[in-house]
Amino acid sequence: MEEEQQQTKEMDVEQEGGVKGIFFAESIYHLVREKYSQLTDSSSSSSPGRHKVLAGIAMTRGFDLRSAQVVSLATGTKCLDSDAANEDGCTLRDCHAEVLSRRALVRFFYSQLELLLCKRPEGEDQSIFVPDKDSTHRFRLREGIRFHMYISLSPCGDARINCPYEMTPAYPIRRFSCQLRVKVNGGEGTLPVTSRRTNQNWASVWPGPPVCMTSMSCTDKIAKWSVVGLQGALLSHLVEPIYLHSLTVGMLSHTGHLGRTITRRLAHIKNLPFLYRRQHLLLGCLSSREVRPAGKASNVSVNWSYGEQGLEEVSTTTGRTKESGTPSRICRSSLFGYWLRLENKLNRPDVDPEATTVTHPVSKMAAGCYQRARQQFSNALQDEGLGTWSRKPQKLGHFSVSV
Ligand SMILES: [Zn+2]
Secondary structure, three states: OOOHHHHHEEEEEEOOOOOOEEHHHHHHHHHHHHHHHHHHHOOOOOOHHOOOEEEEEEEOOOOEEEEEEEEEEEOOOOOOOOOOOOOOOOOOOOHHHHHHHHHHHHHHHHHHHHHOOOOOOOHHHHOOEEOOOOOOOEEEOOEEEEEEEEHHHHHHHOHHHHHHHHOOOOOOOOOOOOOOEEEEOOOOOOOOOOOOOHHHHHHHOOOOOOEEEEEEEEHOOOOOHHHOOOHHEEEEEEEOOOOOEEEEEEEEOOOOOHHHHHHHOOOOOOOOOOOOOOOOEEEEEEEOOOOOOOOOOEEEEEEEEOOOOOOOEEEEEOOEOOOOOOOOOHHHHHHHHHHHHHHHHHHHOOOHHHHOOEEHHHHHHHHHHHHHHHHHHHHHHHHOOOOOOOOHHHHHHHEEEEE
């Protein structure tokens, strides 16, 4: 029990290097905000400036703030109507800032692996990854590299619904306390999942407004990343699990509830595969509150990862880039293409890459340890009575990419 309580520690205790947690949280906040301002200032479009939620991920060596660097960021609060989602992997369905900033981080990981494989000595020195000859994974992070997420508002789902400032008669707070929640289809907000409803039958059994069958709330996803890592299934073929070390929330008067809701999700997970763990997230809050943006949410979501020239604007109505309607650089299809190119370089250097066609779900399911960790996580949630993790309909997962 004591161990459980310690799983989610607050950052206002002394951390490594003598850095006070609150100062650390403030610094991550300022770094992400500054990077966002810099990117919007250099953007020719006026829409990126309007957003309800901003999320970003900074990278440090240990907790040394002098080494801190923002590596990804995104804005957004909407989930695409699943009727508009295509099965080709080219549309972004979940456009919530936290989710897109993780996808942008994955893109950064791919660019760093490419640096390593470019065969130039300076590439090897610059990459955050190093070869790992003693492991079944090919690569691991350099010693001491850590990732920290900042979100301007508490994550949607249980962490936000039950926070004191969110309490309104509209929410059945007590009844669904700590339940998993799914994002509302084609809009904002979340609805509770119950263990009796399984993913296949959502449309027929759910009596209320249509829900996005495939997207769990950000509270739930952050808890999942604390077990399976940020890298996703595909990259787990190549790198060890990579975890978030801290989470700083801008508009949150205390970290207590967010801590409890994540701890509750991780409490009973056991038998995780080698290298997977329950990552103890350090939670930070800011001394001065951010002001919650008023008005309607923007229909444009932006994303950026380190190495990119500027922001990419995505329409949350189509899930594609706003101007040209082309697939986003962080959609599943684009990231899968990156992965295939790396796999081919590593495993089949003699095969013509143009001739390779592999399907996305087969490659994901082949990531055995990752899939076992994911299963242990959802089993633990179900055993706790928190609900069944909604899996995306099979039709949405089947696509292939030629590289
Ligand atoms: Zn969210």
